[in-house]
Amino acid sequence: MNSREDDELAQAAVGALTGQLALAPKPGLPDPRDLSARTTRVDHRALRWSAKALAPGLAAMAAAARRTGEPTARLRTELGAxxxxxxxxxxxxxxxxRGALWVLGLLVAAAALEPRAGAKDVAAVAKRIAAHPDRRAPRRPSRGSSISAKYGAAGARGEARAGFPHVRRALDALAAARSAGADEDEARLDALLTVMSTLQDTELLHTVGPTGLRHVQAGARxxxxxxxxxxxxxxxxxxxxDADLHARAWSPRGSAGLLAGALFLDSLVVTVSSARAA
Structure with a gap:
């Protein structure tokens, strides 16, 4: 049975994901303007609904981490299952x-291991978890890993094993935009664009190649x-x-999952600060 803390971490992660989904306009990504999936070919309402289905699994990941107590190979294998x-x-x-689940799953597990850690410290714990191989993972290569190997991109695994550098950049962008007077949606969009401007998005590499990826990065910059x-x-x-990417049907999906990770860690800042004050 999951503890209240595990369920709270899971709900915070789902809230971060739905918060990312609610942003608009998100260049090339599903947002509330596209309810019938005409543009992105992804039904935004279905995405909001299916996001809730992550909660039980994320709570189970938090519980597994709390039970294991350390970022071990055993924990990595259990998280994969x-x-x-x-x-x-x-x-x-x-x-x-799928991408958001990878990011949020590792970060939720790391937050369960270090419940009083700051956002970037949680990312460092997630790095230690991701350093271990998942010994029960299917042996066939995924599309993302194949694209990573072809183009030398870090991919989802590389991002995690590096301690989620783009999540940390998004956190910095959030803080900078808020300090400059941006409202919350503007700060979150700036954080998304910060990720898009440098991420070697394997989804984009698969669909449009390096030239297309550079076009998206330049647009975000x-x-x-x-x-x-x-x-x-x-x-x-x-x-x-936004108009350009929708017209081309190019979708920087990797950036969306990493923004959700940043929003999750950002939500922990308030929780940790309140706990320390108490």
Whole structure:
């Protein structure tokens, strides 16, 4: 049976994912404007619904981490098994969120191991978990790992084994945008664009190759260099990038999952600060 703390971590992770889904406009990504899936070919309502199906699996990952007590190879293997079961459940609920599940699963487990750690310390614990191989994983290579090998991209595994550098960059971007006076949605969009501007997104590499990836990265940098989404020039650049990627049907899905991870860690800051104050 899961503890209340495990369930709270799972709900915080699902809340971070649904918070990412609620943002608009997200260039090339499903958002509330596209309820009928005409543009991105992904039904936003179905994604919101299926996000809730992650909660039991994420709570089980937190419980496994708390029971194990250390970022061991045994824990990594158990998390992998829970993750595959959770993927099946999410598929029955409508699908999606595979990348987010990988990011959030490791971060939830790390947060359970170190309940009073700060956001970036949790990412460092997740790195220690990800360093171990999943000995029960299917032996066939995934599309992401094949693309990583072909182009030398870090991919999802590399991102985790490096301690989620793009999650940490997104956290820095959130803090900087808030300090500059951006509202919460603008800060979150700036964090998404920060990830998009440098991430070697294997989904984009698969669909449009290195040239397309560089085009997306340059577009995201253009919004930030124009002042970010809180400025008129930055907002205009955001809408131009959004129209461009939707017209091309290019989707930087890897960035969305990493933003969800950042929003989850960001939610822990308030919890940890409150616990220390008490």
């Amino acid at each position: 829970i993750g595959r079961c959770t993927e099946h459940s999410v598929g029955l609920a409508g699908g999606g969120h 253009g919004v930030l260099e124009a002042g970010g989404t809180a400025t008129d020039a930055g907002r205009e650049a955001l809408y131009a990038l």
